[in-house]
Amino acid sequence: MQNPTRFGTKANILTGITFPCLVRLLWRFRHHVCWRFYWFRITFLVLMSLFNSFLGLLQQAVYGGRVAATSIPPRPVFVLGHPRTGTTLLHNLLAADHEHFLAPTTLQAGFPAASLLIAPIKFLFRGVIDETRPMDNMALSLDTPQEDELAYNVLSGGLSMYAPLAFMSAEPEFRKYFDMQDVPKQDRQTYVNTMLNFLKTVSLSSNGRRLVLKSPTHTAKIQLILQLFPDAQFIYIHRDPYRVYASAKHMAESTYCFSDLTCPTEEQTNEFILNQFVTLHNRYVEDRKLIPDGNLVEVSFDELAQDPVSCLKRVYTTLGWPHFEASKKHLAMHCDQISGYKRNAFQALDPQLAQVVADRWQAAFHEYGYNM
Secondary structure, three states: OOOOOOOOOOOOOOOOOOHHHHHHHHHHOOOOEOOOOOHHHHHHHHHHHHHHHHHHHHHHHHHHHHHHHOOOOOOOEEEEOOOOOOHHHHHHHHHHOOOOEEOOEHHHHHOOOOHHHHHHHHHHHHHHOOOEOOOOOOEOOOOOEOOOHHHHHHHOOOOOOOHHHOOHHHHHHHHHHOOOOOOOHHHHHHHHHHHHHHHHHHHOOOOOOEEEEEOHHHHHOHHHHHHHOOOOEEEEEEOOHHHHHHHHHHHHHHHHHHOOOEOOOHHHHHHHHHHHHHHHHHHHHHHHHHOOOOOEEEEEHHHHHHOHHHHHHHHHHHOOOOOHHHHHHHHHHHHHHOOOOOOOOOOOOOHHHHHHHHHHOHHHHHHHOOOO
């Protein structure tokens, strides 16, 4: 049993959890948790959860009324796609159009119970993250656009497919949270309330700007999203499945270790990667027909990476956004800022593994014309 990060405190997806939610999670999966191996990490999370709970109660007392009275701006935009397909690049580009869009920040998603109180002193919390993401060296800060599902995971007490990153050996028990359809009514309502309250909190500073949200697991939640936001718009990004697998495997090896509380086998982690792709793809293909005409556009990673501005122009045009020319300068500026970024280079998959990917993910190969 090895994990060189087990005494570290950075990049843990549960750092922002409250004490009651942490206790429920630890009790529910107590037979999976490696208590002796991760005693330091658990102690750290308990202390952080007490801190988050205290600030959360204070934030509710100070800002609860304002948050409850805040309206979420109409027509939020959701970036969909499997992890490692380019969702972060696309999200960051859209968020760069800050005159028209607003994205949750890493601070808001990482410390959702108390982000409003922490914001004025956020410099004290820089130590909880590195300056780059561990899986791909993309720039990271407390102001970086971030995945809203991180917030729902900690606020709901693990009613999320992000929770397996900490409880991987129990991953099959979380699969019902992909689409939130076959879950107890109370769990579904808890998730919905959590989502709406978080988005209202983010919307406090929107000044009418539309929210742009990105979490790969939203790809399986189109039904739920449309029930909450019938006029929502969606951008789906896809990528060569072989490249997706190689990048997802690298992310598992370089990132999951920061949050592990169980001791999963390599086979369990690999099955999580394979099954997640199949579930997200199947649900998306099945549910995209529910999206009204004009509210969905699909792009490929290659198209976005090769010419981001032209790709975004097509997105703006397809979704009926009239302000591309006004936004172009912000998009171009962001492209200039990341022009020196070098993507990870991966070797070709082992033939036997490549065959497994081809067999399990063949529907995606065929759907988007990628060579098997």
